[in-house]
Amino acid sequence: EPEVTQTPSHQVTQMGQEVILRCVPISNHLYFYWYRQILGQKVEFLVSFYNNEISEKSEIFDDQFSVERPDGSNFTLKIRSTKLEDSAMYFCASSRGQGREETQYFGPGTRLLVL
Amino acid sequence: KNEVEQSPQNLTAQEGEFITINCSYSVGISALHWLQQHPGGGIVSLFMLSSGKKKHGRLIATINIQEKHSSLHITASHPRDSAVYICAVQNRDDKIIFGKGTRLHILP
Numbered sequence: 763e764p765e766v767t768q769t770p771s772h773q774v775t776q777m778g779q780e781v782i783l784r785c786v787p788i789s790n791h792l793y794f795y796w797y798r799q800i801l802g803q804k805v806e807f808l809v810s811f812y813n814n815e816i817s818e819k820s821e822i823f824d825d826q827f828s829v830e831r832p833d834g835s836n837f838t839l840k841i842r843s844t845k846l847e848d849s850a851m852y853f854c855a856s857s858r859g860q861g862r863e864e865t866q867y868f869g870p871g872t873r874l875l876v877l
Numbered sequence: 878k879n880e881v882e883q884s885p886q887n888l889t890a891q892e893g894e895f896i897t898i899n900c901s902y903s904v905g906i907s908a909l910h911w912l913q914q915h916p917g918g919g920i921v922s923l924f925m926l927s928s929g930k931k932k933h934g935r936l937i938a939t940i941n942i943q944e945k946h947s948s949l950h951i952t953a954s955h956p957r958d959s960a961v962y963i964c965a966v967q968n969r970d971d972k973i974i975f976g977k978g979t980r981l982h983i984l985p
Contacts, residue, residue, distance in 0.1 A: 804975045
């Protein structure tokens with residue numbers, strides 16, 4: 763069964779460093795998403811992406827975040843200058859379409875720790 | 878006020894028991910998701926539903942749109958069902974809003 767994959771599974775970085783989290787969505791999917799879950803808290807929406815542009819973003823998704831689909835398969839989340847509070851689990855998801863019958867498929871997540 | 882409320886927050890039960898987890902929401906939705914998050918953190922989508930009832934193996938999900946309420950049931954629960962179960966609603970802008978999750982622990 764097709765699945766969303768994410769790399770790396772874990773990343774440790776120093777505060778102020780740039781990190782790139784990678785996702786490979788399901789191949790025929792057109793909508794892509796990033797979510798974040800700080801330890802002990804609920805999952806939060808960051809951004810959605812369609813047709814090579816951001817379709818929606820939350821207030822969390824400020825100027826230090828960016829997303830890109832550099833080729834036909836990868837979907838990346840870049841954090842320009844990491845802060846301690848960026849430590850979280852980051853989930854990528856993809857869906858074929860939008861609306862009531864189009865489920866989002868989640869990746870296994872990348873656990874980011876900023877020191 | 879949280880837009881998605883789950884109850885209970887924590888649930889411990891014996892193997893074999895029938896489990897019910899509830900979700901209430903306050904916004905207009907196009908769909909509701911039930912997700913499972915294992916101790917390692919990965920998320921698995923269990924159900925997406927917009928009306929009625931869906932069944933997959935020992936899992937059953939129901940939704941009542943008028944009452945803005947959904948339930949997830951697990952029949953013949955097993956220790957491997959131990960996980961956090963998350964209710965999430967997809968609003969009319971297709972944005973997903975997550976509940977805080979219900980931590981389920983099934984004892985052998």
